[in-house]
Amino acid sequence: MRQAAPSAASRKLLPWAWFAVVLLGATGTADRRVEIAVDAEGAVSVSRIVAALAESTAQDVRPPAADLNLPVRGLAGALGRNLLRDSLGDAVGIEFTTDSVVLLVPEALGRDDSREAWRERLDQLASRTEEASNRRTRHSLRPRPSYRPNDPARPTICLVHGLNSSSAGFVHMIPLLEEAGYGVVTFDYPDNQKLDDSCEEFRADWQAFRKSVGERRSWAILAHSMGSLVARAYIEGPGRGAGDVDSFIMIAPVNQGAHVARLQPVLQMISRLSAVRSKRTTQALAELSEGPGRSAEDMLPGSDFLKRINAAAPNEAVPYHIIAGNLGLLTAEARKRFEDQLGLVARNAGPFAVLTQVAVGEVAPILDELTDGTGDGAVTVESTRLPGAPEPVVLAANHAELIRAPLLFADPGPVVTMPWILRWLKEDHGGEPVPRAVPTPEVD
Incomplete structure (x- = not known):
């Protein structure tokens, strides 16, 4: 079956440089194939997904004006793929390739009894994407x-x-x-x-x-x-x-x-995983689209x-x-026991002794941030100092306290x-x- 040429309105709404909607009637299937390109960062535009699905199922759903890119590759991409599946439901098949996300849309979807339910799904994804984008920026x-x-x-x-x-x-x-x-x-x-x-x-x-x-x-x-x-x-x-x-x-x-800023990617992943599993879609969209923690690197x-x-x-x-x-998460005694164990490992590491000693040296500054007397669980007393400013007043409290x-x-x-x-x-x-x-x- 030959595909009809898109109207001027649909060309404006759905740029063919980004995705294509292909009718597979010639193969005997009842699915429409909607393909959306994945960008160089391994992410896909949620706005384009909504626009393509609305067009292919003849739904008058406005794509989110404030868009965001959802990762679909890498570790964060696994969460992004799960979030997309949950948002679209079981009726739409999803395939992920290196360069694109392929959505298999049943011909009957959006008709008869399923029409309102499908429209509601697209509306919710659009509104939550806009909310998440506004929250993130x-x-x-x-x-x-x-x-x-x-x-x-x-x-x-x-x-x-x-x-x-x-x-x-x-x-x-x-x-x-x-x-x-x-x-x-x-x-x-x-x-x-x-x-x-x-x-x-x-x-x-x-x-x-x-x-x-x-x-x-x-x-x-x-x-x-x-x-x-x-x-x-x-x-x-x-x-x-x-x-x-x-x-x-x-x-x-x-x-x-x-130094504990190195843990930010781990904390981010835990928060994102929790949001996806708990179906807190707006939060998950906002956090997944943020990308790596640039401020932590700084x-x-x-x-x-x-x-x-x-x-x-x-x-x-x-x-x-x-x-x-200076009230850290570790007591001085607990830190000493930990350092003794690290020292024992370093002494018995054989040919890997040098690498182990380097690792032990990298751990020490983090322990300063976590230990009573030297840090508050996130920042050392020493790190709060600023040349030319008064000495810090040191209180027995942790970072949040x-x-x-x-x-x-x-x-x-x-x-x-x-x-x-x-x-x-x-x-x-x-x-x-x-x-x-x-x-x-x-x-x-």
Whole structure:
């Protein structure tokens, strides 16, 4: 059976350079073959999948405007293939080749009793793809109801989160800051992307927001972990903060890098696997399309990013403060037992002794980050130091406990860093904020 030429509208919707819909009636089968190209990174456009399937089954389903590429090759590709099968259901056969994804669509699909169910599947995949794409690329600086532009009685503090987190990580700190009389704004960003991109987004959002509300007063910045690097790039980069930062508080900053960042790909894979298995489609689409953890690479000691940012001196016009934790995941005794075992292996490795000793040497910096007294489970005390800035205040707390992150602390409670934070804010602002006595109105 000869295939009819596509209409002008379908050529615009479905570029033939990317895929083809071939009717196999001449072979006697009842399937339509829909082929979508896999890109050089081993990923396929979900928008093109939706568009092709909608066209081949005569469904008026709008492809997601905000597209993403789903991996179908490699380790992450195994999860992507499972997610695609779950999303399309058993009615559509799927074959994966080196260069394409082939969808075998039954001729009857989209007709009669199955029409509404099939349309609903395509609609859900389109909407969840758009939601996932928006979630993955979203970055914004948002005001809390407590924020008051240009109000000397309500100083503003901007919170910047770290890796594998969001502004929700400050959920237990925000009420304490607001009750003390501070207005709060938060900055959220895709924490898996290159740090250069995150730094630029912070600079742009900071400046655009302040201009939009006519803000003339300077703000404080409180940043956790990797967020300190994002804030430092603005304060120490071109313009040196433009005189609009009057206090900079870093909690467990990764100023000299963190070796545990090497574990980020493993943590990512665990999170993605959980999302796919639990059928949390939007989360799975967002995380699978992110690709490898670029920010984790930038945080490794000696990275090009760290060399560049540490080449600049601290901004002398801004008061710096650092808090570090030294409550790790390993006790000193547990670490010694582990090192003794590693030493025993190295001594008995025979011809592989040199390789084993190299491996032992690479493990030692990670143990520093995980051990009581030297690290907080993610960052060493030493790594929080920054030449030209004050010495860190060291507290007996782990990386999450320093901000009482809900990852480990679901309920409100005392935040160990708060006495220091409030003291520094008072000193740097040169005045006492007015404690909030009544709920503040919403900000448009």
